[in-house]
Structures are given as C-alpha cells and as structure tokens.
Amino acid sequence: MTAGRIISYVGAAFFLIFGFLFILAAFGEQFNSGWLIVGFILAAIGFGLIFLGGRLKKTAPADQSVTLNIDLPANVEFDSFKCQNCGGALSTDNVEMVAGAPVVECPYCGTSYQLTEDPKW
Ligand SMILES: [Zn+2]
The missing domain is CATH 1.10.287 (Helix Hairpins)
Known part of the structure; x- marks a missing residue:
C-alpha cells in the first residue's frame, strides 16, 4: 500500500x-x-x-521495492526464501511492511506471518 x-x-x-x-x-x-x-x-x-x-x-510496485530494500532485516536472504507453513517458494512480492515489520503472505497456502530477525528456513 x-x-x-x-x-x-x-x-x-x-x-x-x-x-x-x-x-x-x-x-x-x-x-x-x-x-x-x-x-x-x-x-x-x-x-x-x-x-x-x-x-x-x-x-505501487516501484514504491514497494524501494521500501523493502531499506527496511528488511539484513540477514533475510530472498534467494532461498520459503514459506514456513507449506515450503512454497516466495519472493519479495509476497512481503508487505505492516506497522514497520515485514509480513509474508504465502500465495500457495494463504498463511501470513511476520519475518523474524533469525529465519528458520
Ligand atoms: Zn505457504
């Protein structure tokens, strides 16, 4: 948004x-x-x-990518970025900034959750 x-x-x-x-x-x-x-x-x-x-x-997409590059935690690697719930491949397009925190919404299973500083995938 x-x-x-x-x-x-x-x-x-x-x-x-x-x-x-x-x-x-x-x-x-x-x-x-x-x-x-x-x-x-x-x-x-x-x-x-x-x-x-x-x-x-x-x-919107142009604005969004600029924001993401600035605000995402440094150790989140999007090359090997998978859904915590179903393991589907995700991209930065599935990430939205909500109240200053990056939130992922999986297009495969519909789950949305916050990205943490220490991702488990
Ligand atoms: Zn999923």
Whole structure:
C-alpha cells in the first residue's frame, strides 16, 4: 500500500460515513431534502476516492521495492526464501511492511506471518 492509497481510502471512509449519517438524518422526524442531497454528494465523493485509490494501485510496485530494500532485516536472504507453513517458494512480492515489520503472505497456502530477525528456513 502506498501512502496515496491509504490517504484516499481513509478519506473515502470519512466521506462515506458522513454521507450515510446525513442520509439517515434526512429521514428523521422531519424529512430534510437538503441533508439528503448533502449525504449523496458526500457518498459520491467517497466512492470517487475509492476509485482513485484503486487506480493508484498500478504504480505501487516501484514504491514497494524501494521500501523493502531499506527496511528488511539484513540477514533475510530472498534467494532461498520459503514459506514456513507449506515450503512454497516466495519472493519479495509476497512481503508487505505492516506497522514497520515485514509480513509474508504465502500465495500457495494463504498463511501470513511476520519475518523474524533469525529465519528458520
Ligand atoms: Zn505457504
């Protein structure tokens, strides 16, 4: 995930939640068409941001490899890098930085786990 995607998804969640609240409020004790319109506009902005966030995904791999080269523990060797659960061959594409720690997600068995400083494979 790039910073741009995270920002656009957080923004989308914000607009969708407030849009939903405005639409709910519009159908309160007294129907308020102004709030209903505001709600739909906010929801539309939210969906627009999700759409933009999805488009940003295409530029992500370049950013990701730069981050990985800097942040991964030095003694992790990716040439002989195997899944701890099923032994399937993994690559740096299967590693994501989560809260500053490298997390592997195996494409073969679906397991995800943190990389440790002292890998056992
Ligand atoms: Zn696996």
